[in-house]
Amino acid sequence: MSWTEERIATLTKMWEGGSTASQIADELGGVSRNAVIGKAHRLGLKARPSPVKANEKKADGKKKSAAPAPSPKPAAPKAKPRGAAAAPASQQAADTSEGTAAKPAAAKTQDGNVQPNPEKRPDLPKIVSYGPGGFLRQGPGDQQPPIPPAPPRRLVPAKPSPEIADKTSLLDLNDRVCRWPMGHPGEPDFHFCGDKVNPGFPYCVEHCGRAYQAQLPRGARRPPPPLPFGGPRVR
DNA sequence: CCCTGATTCGC
């Protein structure tokens, strides 16, 4: 998988939208969580509430009297190279007092993170999915005015992005079947309409009626705009 | 154990 513009856009949107790297990787598909994180950092959009980085203080000389690594750099020699012949020698020999016996299993609730969208429904954890354009798609009960910047303007033709096309390749999707998405990506029953397309359009006749709004005479416009990916459920 | 992001470094 390569980082196309769409994929980078989705990654950026989701990353800034607060999705975890795993969610992003799962949504993008074909990439691992590490790949997402690595790419995010390479893109320069890092710095999000990290469980590891939340703490920032100076390392005072508390323990570790034995410092066998007088590296010229005072900076952190934390991560060890994996492939190299790293000498795993004396490291835990000095920690017997507190490292071995005293290990309080402090694994308790891990629900301390701040959710931008406090769900009131405990049945569904948090379904955040993203449309082909990369904008945040909200569920029916998630109505909340100020979430992401704004959906992209001018989505007139409602043309599905290559992301959908990727998933279509897994299914029996080609240029002659309707690409109208049924359900949401990631759900087990997510699929496409699959009917014969309206010639010249990516959708069947029925869904063309939903994707394309007839240009009515002025003053007789229909308020509800067609949003193939924005609505709650289309089925 | 699980999860998370950060970082390093071989490719």
Added chain:
DNA sequence: GCGAATCAGG
């Protein structure tokens, strides 16, 4: 530039 391996905190 990419991402697996690794680290480290919750």
